[in-house]
Structures are given as C-alpha cells and as structure tokens.
Amino acid sequence: MFTVVPVVDIRNGIAVQARAGDRANYAPLSSPLVTTPEPVTALAGLMSLFPFRAVYVADLDAIERGAPNVEAAAAMAAAAPTAELWLDAGVAGEAAVRAARGWGAGRVVIGSESQAADDLGLAVRLEQAGVPVALSLDFHGEAFAGPPALWSDPALWPDTLIVMTLARVGTGSGPDMARLADVKDRAGARRVFAAGGVRGPDDLAALAEAGIAGALIATALHDGRIRAADLARWG
Template sequence: MKIIPVLDLKEGRVVRGIAGDRKSYQPIKSPFSESSLPVPLATGLSNHLGLNHFYLADLDALAGHPPNSQIYEALSNAGIRLDVDAGFCKLSHLEQAFEAGIDRAIIALETLTDLDFLSDVLSTFGSEKIIFSLDLRQGVPVSPTNGWENRTPLDIAAEAAELGVLNMIILDVAAVGTGSGLTTRSICEQVATNFPEIELISGGGIHSVEEIEKLADQDILAGLLIASLIHQQKLTASMIKRLNEQS
C-alpha cells in the first residue's frame, strides 16, 4: 500500500484541509518546509521522507477557476509525480495538465455532470492515465447534479467500472483532517470484492500509524492519502519506504 501525501492547493499555497470546509482552510505549517508554497514543501517531503508521488487537489480550479498548470509544471520539473484533481470538465484542460507534466488526472464525482464526459476522457487518454474519484460526504455521494441522488456509492462504482475505470479514489470529505479514522472502509471492501480489477485509493481522517498498518495488512487499498500524520511527524522515512515497497 503506497503512502500518497496530499497537497491541497489554494491561492498558490498548500493549505490544511479539515472536514471539507474549504473556505476556512489556512496555509499549512510543516516541519519539512519553512514555506507553504507547493514546490519547497513537496521537495522538503521528498528530501526528508522519500515521498515523490503526490495527490494534488487544486481547490481554486474546483471552485471554477482555470487549472494551475504553471504550478503543476513547476512541481513536475522538481521531480514530483502528480495525481491532480482540478475539477476537470473540458478535454482541453486535461490536455494542458498533461502537457504540464502531471502523471494522472482525477475525474471527480463532485464536479462530474454526466458519465459521458468520463467515458470521453477514458477513450481519449486511456484508463491508465485517469483516476475516478468517488466523492462522499458522510457516506452520501457528492455531485453537482441530481443524476446520482438515488444511487448508492456501489452503484456509481459499478457504472465507472463498466466504462473501463481501473483506478479509483474513494474519499469522504467530511472525514478529512479530523483524525476520526477511515470512514470509507466498508465501501472500499465492497468495491474491491465486486471489481477486483480496480486499484483503490482512499484516505481522510487517518488517526494513527496503527491504523495505517492494519489497512496495509488488509491488502484492499493500493494507496492511502495522508496529510496530517505526515506533518505531525508520525510517519518515518523507513516506514514509508517499507509500505511503498509492499505496494
């Protein structure tokens, strides 16, 4: 199970996400960098902990602004691999992001108006370059339309699998930064059982190293999104290396 550090990007700074209340997010304070700017922070984590593959949520883009392709490019040029959620709703924005050097693009349920766009993205860029994010809030799917209001998370996962999704994030934004423990374990187990071809990533609310070890032993997740525990220095470079080598 790979440890994937989170960069929540807002107004050019990395911020600390708590419970999905994005308006209140403040620049992060980390022992690994004196700056909350994304490049020094990411390179600090890379140098100290050996982390070089990040999940980046472009909160400005998710709020309707153009994706921050210049920041993606600067991170890529610094040797950072990126999985980026920027509320992608145009193929041209995806093309720009890939040209900027991102590794994979995330198509998130919270900004997805219909599955036709997901289908177009998969056929244009290939399943290996795309991650579908099944976004939840307290277990309920988060979507900009009412098209999914009567569908369970497993129903939506099934539709994504039918389209050819091979990589999926399952994230409950209400748990992010709370330290309350992973709340998506049950749906992750269901998706893993029904669609074993899909590589799953989850996170949000991870509260301890012991929880991480248990999740790794269960062998359900290919990746785990972590922010708070990293900056609290609860994870060592040797532990991260061991977990990443097992993935």
C-alpha cells in the same frame, strides 16, 4: 505493493492545510516539514521525508471553477521528476484532461463531483486511449458527490480509483473501512486508494490487509504520526 501518496492542497497559489472538506477555511500550511506554504517548498518537505513514487495535488481553485494554478502545478512536476504528479484540477471533459497533462500531470484525477451526467464514460475512454487517469469517488458526508451512475456502475470506473471521504480529511478519525470494502468488492482487479482519516501506521497496515492499494495522506505526515521508518515498510 501498498503505496503512500502524499497530498498537497493548493488554494490562491499557496499550499493549505485541508480539514473536513471545509475548503473556504483552509489555513496556510505550516508544519515541521514546511518552512513556507509555497507549493514547491511544501512538496520538497514531503520528498525530504521519503522518496515517494507519486504525489497528489489538489488545485482547489480549479475544482471550485476558479483560475487553475498552472504555474504551481508545472513547477511541482519539474521539482520532483521521480514522482508521478496526480493532479485534481476539477477537470470535466477530454480537453480539460489533456490540458492538465500539459501542465505537468503524470496522472489526471477525474473527480466525480466535477463530472457532467452526459459524459460518464470519460475516464474509461481516456484510459483506453492511453491517457493515465484516476477516478475519485467523492463523498461529502454520507452523500456521493457526482452523477449517481458513477457510483453505482463499476463499468464506468478506470483501473485506478480514489475513495475520497472529505469529512475525514485532516481529522484523524480513521479511514472509512466499510465504504472502502464496498468499493474494493465491486472494483475487481482495479487499484483502490483511500483518502481521508489515516491516523498512523496501524491504519496503513489495516488498509494493506484489506487489499487497498494505497492511501493519500497529508496531516499524519506533517505532524509526525507517520515517519520515514513507517514509510520504508511500504517500499
């Protein structure tokens, strides 16, 4: 089943509007769904639109090696207990992944941009140990962000993958269908999620037709291009 996963980006303790990966200039989140940029409020606004089964939270401070927003993550997990919290907090190493689980993450996102070349098997090893993880294959422009082997060797990939095209985030420029097709071909039976560029229902249909498992979306939900009726089509 195709799954839409809403996104909440957190920086300096508030929810922000992501655009084109320019993290230093993300503005506080404001939309018809969000009355204030407080993270729990932002999540509540999204959940009022549709009962999402999962929500992706990017802790930008932690990703950039700052102090993690532990309280915000825990509060969001508690506020939406029916949604699996996918937390990207710049984890690198097993201890960091297990710590993120303690903050309320139902599934820990291991971003390629945060990984060290000496522990490329982290995601697969943790998954085999029963820890729910996802590997985010991160791209800045056309360049893969992370150890090259994480891109070239599918044996290092767990069962849940995110293709994160940061240059397309918040731009409405459309998903990177060619890159998604490449990953899907190499991923076998793994779940592949698209992140970046989804414009509306037609893109969701195209992704589903291509065999993509789901999409991470923020802007098209907040500006109303994807509505509750569109989401209901996907369960």
